[in-house]
Every structure is written in structure tokens, then in C-alpha cells.
Amino acid sequence: MIKGQAAFIVQKRLASTAGLLRTPLYDAHVELGGKMVDYAGFEMPVLYKGQSHVDSHNWVRSKVGLFDVSHMLQHNVSGPDAANFLQKVTPIDLSILPENGSSLSVLLNNEGGVIDDCIITKHGDDKFYMVTNAGCRAKDLDFLRKEAERFNSVKHETFEGTLLAIQGPKAQELLQKFTNEDLSKIYFGQTKFLNLSPIKATVHLARSGYTGEDGFELSIPSTNAEEQAQALNFFNTLIQEYPDIVKPIGLAARDSLRLEAGMCLYGHELAEDITPIEASLTWLIPKTRRELNESSFNGAAKILSQIKDKSTTRRRIGITSKGPSPREGNTIFAEDGVTKIGYVTSGSPSPSIGGNVAQAYIDKKHKIGSNVKIEIRGKLRDAVIAKLPFVPSNLYKP
Known part of the structure; x- marks a missing residue:
């Protein structure tokens, strides 16, 4: 060469x-x-x-x-x-x-x-x-x-x-x-x-x-x-x-x-x-x-x-919710429904655990377990910040 x-x-x-x-x-x-x-x-x-x-x-x-x-x-x-x-x-x-x-x-x-x-x-x-x-x-x-x-x-x-x-x-x-x-x-x-x-x-x-x-x-x-x-x-x-x-x-x-x-x-x-x-x-x-x-x-x-x-100032984290599923681009607000704190990157109904799961970028001051609101189809929906992964991994390790 x-x-x-x-x-x-x-x-x-x-x-x-x-x-x-x-x-x-x-x-x-x-x-x-x-x-x-x-x-x-x-x-x-x-x-x-x-x-x-x-x-x-x-x-x-x-x-x-x-x-x-x-x-x-x-x-x-x-x-x-x-x-x-x-x-x-x-x-x-x-x-x-x-x-x-x-x-x-x-x-x-x-x-x-x-x-x-x-x-x-x-x-x-x-x-x-x-x-x-x-x-x-x-x-x-x-x-x-x-x-x-x-x-x-x-x-x-x-x-x-x-x-x-x-x-x-x-x-x-x-x-x-x-x-x-x-x-x-x-x-x-x-x-x-x-x-x-x-x-x-x-x-x-x-x-x-x-x-x-x-x-x-x-x-x-x-x-x-x-x-x-x-x-x-x-x-x-x-x-x-x-x-x-x-x-x-x-x-x-x-x-x-x-x-x-x-x-x-x-x-x-x-x-x-x-x-x-x-x-x-x-x-x-x-x-x-x-x-x-x-x-x-x-x-x-x-x-x-x-x-x-x-x-x-931000981190990737999980979100769980009920009702309509969060989708990419949905805005996330603090529990007050006014303060914008992040956005959804991916979301879907979860066949394994029920309800919806999503990944998002959120201001890292907001901790796991905190209640938040997601704007979906023009309405604010209740959601909770959750730890990833949603389903435990079953990887084959020694």
C-alpha cells in the first residue's frame, strides 16, 4: 500500500x-x-x-x-x-x-x-x-x-x-x-x-x-x-x-x-x-x-x-404513560404543564409491560419517578420519567 x-x-x-x-x-x-x-x-x-x-x-x-x-x-x-x-x-x-x-x-x-x-x-x-x-x-x-x-x-x-x-x-x-x-x-x-x-x-x-x-x-x-x-x-x-x-x-x-x-x-x-x-x-x-x-x-x-x-444539561431517559402513545417530537413539560423540559425521540405501545414506553431527552434536573406532561395531539397527557431499560435484558453471559 x-x-x-x-x-x-x-x-x-x-x-x-x-x-x-x-x-x-x-x-x-x-x-x-x-x-x-x-x-x-x-x-x-x-x-x-x-x-x-x-x-x-x-x-x-x-x-x-x-x-x-x-x-x-x-x-x-x-x-x-x-x-x-x-x-x-x-x-x-x-x-x-x-x-x-x-x-x-x-x-x-x-x-x-x-x-x-x-x-x-x-x-x-x-x-x-x-x-x-x-x-x-x-x-x-x-x-x-x-x-x-x-x-x-x-x-x-x-x-x-x-x-x-x-x-x-x-x-x-x-x-x-x-x-x-x-x-x-x-x-x-x-x-x-x-x-x-x-x-x-x-x-x-x-x-x-x-x-x-x-x-x-x-x-x-x-x-x-x-x-x-x-x-x-x-x-x-x-x-x-x-x-x-x-x-x-x-x-x-x-x-x-x-x-x-x-x-x-x-x-x-x-x-x-x-x-x-x-x-x-x-x-x-x-x-x-x-x-x-x-x-x-x-x-x-x-x-x-x-x-x-x-x-x-440533558440526558436520554425513559418515559411511561397510558392513553395515546408518545411519538417522536412530542414536547415534554414539567408537572405544571407549562415549563418545557424535553422532547420524545421514540415511542410505542409496549406489548411486554402494557401502556406506552418512550425514550426522550429531558433536563437532567428532573429525576426518575417524577411526574411530567407530554403534549400529544394538542392535549397534555400524564407520564412518568422511568429508568432504562423498560424490560430486563436476557443476554447470555458467563
Whole structure:
């Protein structure tokens, strides 16, 4: 690689006649009666025939749901400067991340705002795998390209593949039927390359997910017609052979599941004018990175100052209510119904606990358990500030 030059390889998906992109599992969604919608430029299933939103949501909490998340962008980052590059654009400390370990992190601008959230996996001191959001694809690539120019030897490539999330308390029981690998020895935040019958190619498995339940995310090679057919066959086999425990699940339940689990969605809870500290993600900055100088990662001066001085005025927190559900943009008032103290970022009825749950940014002077008012459809509705997550996580840990 030429010194001072970063290599970028970006692969594109095939588009439909409507101009929307399709994942390798598209045909299965249609056959299963998926209601297809435009999501981040992709034709994605929001619900499936015969399933309500609540049915889908509760199924994942009790059994196993399959989520096609192939619309998300997968990256390989490698080279002598790969770690330094990733530690400049995120606050992660890759020296303490074990090999084949993964962690949530955030891409940061120079003001400490969040460009996107991501999952970073370490496969070696100079070899990393990263997943980012489809909706941020163009700006993420532009950002990463410009940042990589500061480093001598970084190779960055995106690649095509099927990304399948298997989520729910019976996820291990289901997936164990397709591999000789002992999945009980792989814990949350760990990854492994393994074989899954009947897929011929090696699959990257991560014990991870976006629901608060135990589960896995599988990156299945799908660069040619044969590999895509194998991925499609595997997806269909799971559903056809084990209909009592597994169903395909669409975007509607994915959103309510992550909302109950207190997880952020970019463009709602995360944005370029919100720092990780305001987003209640201080835990993403390990102590080893707080001890470094203020230029160690993008926006470090502001972020480290917010941690040290506790200078933020707002924080991401939960809200519970009855009646009409809060929605993005609803204004939150103090109990007096006059003083504005925040706004809703996401809201939904909660199938798991009843009533409504929402995430919001609220003046941090207002504590958990405080009564507030939310303006919904021109009326003030009663609500209570609540701790996140709303539903306890069931992650598989030692």
C-alpha cells in the first residue's frame, strides 16, 4: 500500500426496478407474505401475513424471531494503522478488546457528536470487522474515507452478504441443530467463524442483537448466485423445519423490541448534535481512553470535559404513560404543564409491560419517578420519567 494513502473498496447491491435495493433474502420475504416498505433505500418487511405487530413482538420475547438485517453495511478494516484509525474516529480501546470480541461504539465528529453507531469486532491487532447503519451509508463512507486519509496504511472495504439476526430465548437451542460448535461456550460480545449446515461457506457468528434477548447475528457470504441461494435456503429451512419455535419478524417488532430494551436508534436517540454523554452512553468511553489527551479521538475535548465536569444539561431517559402513545417530537413539560423540559425521540405501545414506553431527552434536573406532561395531539397527557431499560435484558453471559 502506498504510504499516506488509504485503500477504499465499496461494493453495491443490485437494485429493483423501483430503484430500491434488495437483500439476498428478498424472495423469501415476498413468499412469506411480507409487507414490503422502503427502509433506508431497501425493500424490507415491516410485518408478515398472519402476524400482528404484538404477535411478532411477543414471539421474540418467548421463542425465536428471524430478522433480515442485510441492509446494514458491513466493513473490513485492516492494515498496520487500522487500530489507530478506528481509535481516532471512535472512543473504543482496541487494546483491551479481546481477539474475536466485539463492542458497541460510535463514530464521532470533531464536536463529539455521533455520526453513527456501530459494532466493532477485533479479529487481530490489524484486522477488524464493523457493522454500521444502512440509513447512514453515504455519509459514513464519506466520513471514513476522509478520516482514513490521515493514516499511512489502512485498507477499508465494504462487502456484500446476508446478515441474519436470530433472537429470542430459544435461539441457541435452534441454531445448535445446525452446527457441531458448542454454542454454550460463546458468550454475549464474542464471535467465531464456524460452519453451519447446509451452508458451504464459513459463517461469521456474533452473540449479539438488538432486542434485549439472547441471540446471534450471522454474516453469511452471499457474493454470487450460489452463495445467495444457500443463504436463502438456510433462512427458509429454519422456518419450515421448526415452525413451533421460529418465525420471520419484521421492522415493526424490531423497533418496539429495541425500544423496550432501551437501545438507541440513529436519527432518533442519536444524532450529530448529541454526544455519547448526553445519550447516556458514557460507558462506551473506557477509563483507559479518559486518561489520554484531549486530541486522542474526535471530539475528545468536549466529551472528556462533559464527563469530568458533569456539564451536560440533558440526558436520554425513559418515559411511561397510558392513553395515546408518545411519538417522536412530542414536547415534554414539567408537572405544571407549562415549563418545557424535553422532547420524545421514540415511542410505542409496549406489548411486554402494557401502556406506552418512550425514550426522550429531558433536563437532567428532573429525576426518575417524577411526574411530567407530554403534549400529544394538542392535549397534555400524564407520564412518568422511568429508568432504562423498560424490560430486563436476557443476554447470555458467563
